[in-house]
Amino acid sequence: MERFELHILGCGSALPTTLHFPSCQVLNLRDKLYMIDCGEGAQMQFRAMKLRFNRLNNLFISHLHGDHCFGLPGLLSTLGLLGRTGEFTIFAHPDAEKMFRPLLNYFCRELPYSVRFIAVNPDRSEQIFEDRTMRVYSIPLKHRIPTCGFLFEELPKSPHIIREMIDFYHIPVKQIASIKSGEPFVTDDGAVVPNHLLTRPATPPKRYAYCSDTAYYEKVLPIIHGVDLLYHEATFCEADLLRANETFHSSARQAATIAKLAEVRRLMLGHFSARYPDVALLLSEAQAIFPETLCAQERMVLPL
Secondary structure, eight states, X not given: OOOEEEEEEEOBOSSOOSSOOOSEEXXXXXXXXXEEOOOTTHHHHHHHTTOOGGGEEEEEOOOOOHHHHTTHHHHHHHHHHTTOOSEEEEEEOTHHHHHHHHHHHHHOTTOSSEEEEEEOOTTSOOEEEEOSSEEEEEEEOOSSSOOEEEEEEEOOOOOEEOHXXXXXXXXXXXXXXXXXXXXXXXXXXXOEEOGGGTXXXXXXXXXXXXXXXXXXXXXXXXXXXXXXXXXXXXXXXXXXXXXXXHHTOOBHHHHHHHHHHHTOSOEEEEOBOTTOSOTHHHHHHHHTTOSSEEEOOTTOEEEO
């Protein structure tokens, strides 16, 4: 089975604690790594989880609060020390390059690779990336500064060939590709074998939605509907809802309500406030609304 899994490097919020690292995740799809946010110490967690730096080419930053991006200079410096070549691409708010390029020019003048910033408009949902395995879309969120989440969508796979039918009709290997693309097969005597008799439907593409810092925001519902896994910030419990509203964050119950309305398969809570030494209360509040909920924790690896 092809690998598609989420690695949690950090799930804390802005105030440092001994319990959590700041926000950072890595999505592994077929051994290609995609980093999401880059809080302080990201490169240390990357190494601790035995992830391969040479598999990482793209970073998606949700917004320019420090707990989501202060790890970037350290990460880029580490990649340089490891002799990385090629290009490293950062998808972020247009101001990201204005902020980080001077730091790179001062501290990382002799990097053996190039760093490219691609501006993401936080006010609309649009496709921002595609390679051979993945598409990524932006998700506008509601926070104190321009912020967007990200929807990661596996590219559709080809139908599965029914081996027994291939053998029965003696289909040449050179025609397998056309059958996978939906073509029928024509036998030597001119009989047409419909494609649906030769193939089984492909496994549906997996989808992962990352909703970073945000107040309760129902406008994300059509974008994230039905995803296999939703990560949604849950900085506060319901007793601290006033504080959540003041800071444009969500409670665990609000995150669970979004998950329920969006009909997602599973919900993961994260971005926990330092005021909670134990996140069991947040989990119980969310599970009362949406039972298929779990809490993120550092060095967790979750298959999709």
